[in-house]
Amino acid sequence: MDEQESAPSAKKTKPLSTTRIHIKLKKELKLELESKAANNYMSLSQLLLQSARKSTININRIDSPHNSKELLAMKAAYNKFGAQLNMIAKHCNTFKENSDIVKILVALINVERGIADLKAEVIGDA
Known part of the structure; x- marks a missing residue:
């Protein structure tokens, strides 16, 4: 038997379908969010994702007079x-x-x- 036949085949890894987002928070806010997440039995990432998906943000745009x-x-x-x-x-x-x-x-x-x-x-x- 050849060494190549007996050697375990390398598993093809699936490319990651996730990405990372970095945000800056004050320590107090991070602790508050972590506490809120822990009280609801979820990770900080889950809390932030759920908050972002369930919330509605209204943006009121005011056109500035660029060339008035x-x-x-x-x-x-x-x-x-x-x-x-x-x-x-x-x-x-x-x-x-x-x-x-x-x-x-x-x-x-x-x-x-x-x-x-x-x-x-x-x-x-x-």
């Missing part, structure tokens, strides 16, 4: 303030000791006021 006139105007204003800040920073870095500090502070205050005005216009005075 107000949003585009706000973006343009913020870009303008950013450009002004970049010009002030470039001037300060180029002419370090020869810069007129008062003019720089006035320009920064004007940018700050512009941002505050824009915020008040968009959000309101809070």
